[in-house]
Amino acid sequence: MVRNVASVFRDLDPEDFYLLSGLEHGMRFSEWVAREKITEFARLDGDEVDYRLDRCEDRGLIERKTIQYQGFRLTFEGYDALALRTFTERDTVEGFGAPLGVGKESDVYEVRSYKPLALKFHREGYTNFREVQKEREYTADNEHISWFYTARKAAEREYEALETVYPEVRVPRPIDHNRHAVVMEKLPGVELGKARLEDAQVVGVLDLILEEMAAAYRTGYVHADMSEYNVAVGSEGVTMFDWPQAVSTDHENAPELLERDVENLVGYFERKYPGQVGDVDVLALSRALREDDFETVRSFG
Numbered sequence: 001m002v003r004n005v006a007s008v009f010r011d012l013d014p015e016d017f018y019l020l021s022g023l024e025h026g027m028r029f030s031e032w033v034a035r036e037k038i039t040e041f042a043r044l045d046g047d048e049v050d051y052r053l054d055r056c057e058d059r060g061l062i063e064r065k066t067i068q069y070q071g072f073r074l075t076f077e078g079y080d081a082l083a084l085r086t087f088t089e090r091d092t093v094e095g096f097g098a099p100l101g102v103g104k105e106s107d108v109y110e111v112r113s114y115k116p117l118a119l120k121f122h123r124e125g126y127t128n129f130r131e132v133q134k135e136r137e138y139t140a141d142n143e144h145i146s147w148f149y150t151a152r153k154a155a156e157r158e159y160e161a162l163e164t165v166y167p168e169v170r171v172p173r174p175i176d177h178n179r180h181a182v183v184m185e186k187l188p189g190v191e192l193g194k195a196r197l198e199d200a201q202v203v204g205v206l207d208l209i210l211e212e213m214a215a216a217y218r219t220g221y222v223h224a225d226m227s228e229y230n231v232a233v234g235s236e237g238v239t240m241f242d243w244p245q246a247v248s249t250d251h252e253n254a255p256e257l258l259e260r261d262v263e264n265l266v267g268y269f270e271r272k273y274p275g276q277v278g279d280v281d282v283l284a285l286s287r288a289l290r291e292d293d294f295e296t297v298r299s300f301g
């Protein structure tokens with residue numbers, strides 16, 4: 001996580017951003033960008049580059065390593081700074097606030113804008129960098145691309161899914177995206193996993209979530225990571241968030257993934273609120289969601 005990103009960010013000069021952008025460019029070609037290449041990519045002269053490299057390294061935005069040559073690369077914090085810079089240039093973001101959440105694969109912060117919004121930095125390539133490298137068939141010199149590339153792709157996929165399903169599905173309204181970051185409205189309410197529902201609310205809340213899953217299916221998506229961690233509940237209803245892994249209903253595994261989502265969700269309710277939900281026929285229920293023929297979870301018990 002960025003240590004005090006707000007103060008680091010405020011302190012950066014335009015030349016620091018030239019340097020960071022130059023490094024970002026260079027990292028398309030090699031993991032560690034040679035010092036001479038940076039001069040070329042960043043369009044700064046030699047002394048300026050050395051000065052900026054030191055400044056950015058002190059602030060944790062880049063790291064250096066001596067291999068056969070002295071190489072530099074962006075850290076995730078450096079990549080964050082570039083995305084944040086773009087959002088401020090576009091007037092999407094006016095200021096940086098407190099952390100809202102740390103997920104399996106993201107850091108989420110409050111940001112100032114026309115109203116408080118949420119900024120999600122994707123970290124996918126970072127948290128499972130090793131596994132990703134093993135799975136992919138990149139050539140040796142291209143393996144490095146994976147952490148930036150994976151996080152950026154995840155942000156793109158999440159934004160696209162949010163834009164498609166909003167407003168039919170209750171999701172945080174998408175506002176903007178850049179690189180590995182997505183800006184969206186803040187979640188109303190708290191995570192389902194942290195909420196303690198009254199007995200009388202349990203079935204009703206489960207029904208609401210299932211209705212959103214049916215709505216998502218109608219708009220062409222299966223969430224595919226449904227759990228008590230990715231749903232918020234509040235006085236205004238339920239909100240489904242965390243969409244980077246969502247798959248199209250055209251995908252051959254869509255029915256199975258929907259089934260797994262239903263199973264995860266119903267399983268959670270059965271564990272946390274025993275005796276409230278009954279014995280639900282998950283298969284029949286997910287078929288009903290697909291066919292948009294679902295009224296209440298009770299009829300599948």
Ligand SMILES: Nc1ncnc2c1ncn2[C@@H]1O[C@H](COP(=O)(O)OP(=O)(O)O)[C@@H](O)[C@H]1O
Pocket residue numbers: 100101102103104105106107108118120172184185186187191229230241242243
């Ligand atoms: N729009 C939002 N508003 C407020 N908090 C959010 C928002 N999106 C995510 N969070 C918080 O950040 C955490 C991680 O976000 P999430 O989208 O679930 O990513 P991950 O893939 O890392 O699980 C969530 O559990 C939640 O607490």
Ligand SMILES: [Mg+2]
Pocket residue numbers: 103104229230242
């Ligand atoms: Mg999550």
